[in-house]
Amino acid sequence: MLEARTLTKRFDQTLALDELDLTVEAGEIFCLLGANGAGKTTTINLFLGFLEPTAGTASIDGLVVGDNPLEAKRKVAYIPEQVNLYRNLSGLENLAYFTALAGHGERSDSDLLEVLDKVGLDRSAAERRVGTYSKGMRQKVGIAIAIAKDAKALLLDEPTSGLDPKASNEFSVLLGDLAGRGVAVLMATHDLFRAKEVGHRVGIMRSGRLVDTLSTDTIAHQDLESLYLRHMHGDASPSSTSDLEVAAS
Template identity: 60%
Template sequence: MTTSSAVAPRLAARALTKTYGAVTALDHLDLEIGAGDVYCLLGANGAGKTTTINLFLNFVAPTSGQALVCGIDVTRDPLGSKRHLAYIPETVMLYRQLTALENLDYFAGLATGEQFSRDQLVQFLVDAGLRADQATQRVGGFSKGMRQKVGIAIAIAKRADVLLLDEPTSGLDPKASNEFSELIGQMRARGAAILMATHDLFRAKESGTRVGIMKHGALVAQMNTAEVGHADLERLYLAHMKD
């Protein structure tokens, strides 16, 4: 298949498969995601969404096939592939006793090896949707949505080519969820390729350029979000979820 971008894919799965004994968690996934593409993976728990992300992160090794980040096989060069990506899980893990600025300084420096000025760090946080005065607040008092904004700031500082998001809007209130969708749009405009695993059909339609439906480890349907309405997406999803 082709991507929505004319350039080579930033993320690619080639017959990517993961089995655990007799259980197939991911079954010969073929997928390409290009710059400026937001691909949303939908499916029930256990469908293979998180397994897909974990394979791109090299958290688990594939049984067969390849996971490629900017053309780099993640199993052959895990450090090289990670230089191009940022990962935002359902709950962004930060040091609660440190401020947003201190967390960003630490994680951005760790990821890039660069020393950023205070003004640069504050700007990254502002670009990610935090107010400048929140930069000096301890993240222990932050909401989930605010912690995610620190995660986005780390991705901005890293100049990540790829974002991997695992259930990022789970547990967010409507306002925070909408703000997160706006941030995804900004990262897309920066040219990032984004893979998001989600249960949120509405946000998948609003944020995604493409949607894929997974079931029992297989990609059973995919479509361009511009070509399907909210009601049609829900109908298609529910039809595929029937056994």
């Protein structure tokens, strides 16, 4: 569903992303971990078509993003750390606007209210100005937009930074639901705990390279943390769990 092939981005002297090969399948949640500057946001921005690759391709549902920017954008929803919504419009009005923008103009209010209800915003919340919303509520509107536009892929850039544990947990549950509907989810995060909880796989990035990829069901929280730290110090080889998978296949 989401596919990067030798995807590379250079900014002047900085190799921000170095030949990334990655596939995120429909229904899969893949979490990108890595220190600030590792290339996570660059990866997401290349999938969104916000940046042009220096080399290689990013594709969504078989469409190369650079060649089909509008169609590709229709297939994807994006949740950054701060979801950009119109503060003076209600959650419902924002959802109607962004769904129409994505080419799904004919959704009735009752349809959209149902979607908002599904993500945990009841009618009274849905009809309030977004300016009064908590961060967690805005993130829920972001998920509602993904559902209403029937996105095939969801890209998230540190979406749970600054959410309290309850809001973060609710958000993780919603991501799991979306994946259950077949959406491919790629999320950059610093939250190792959530990555392990919600992700099917995690990838560790360092200096523009994906240095390790592993299944979350093959590693304990503590081992993920120590593996991550060893990669940050540059003294880990790709994890033994991925070696085991190769050996088993």
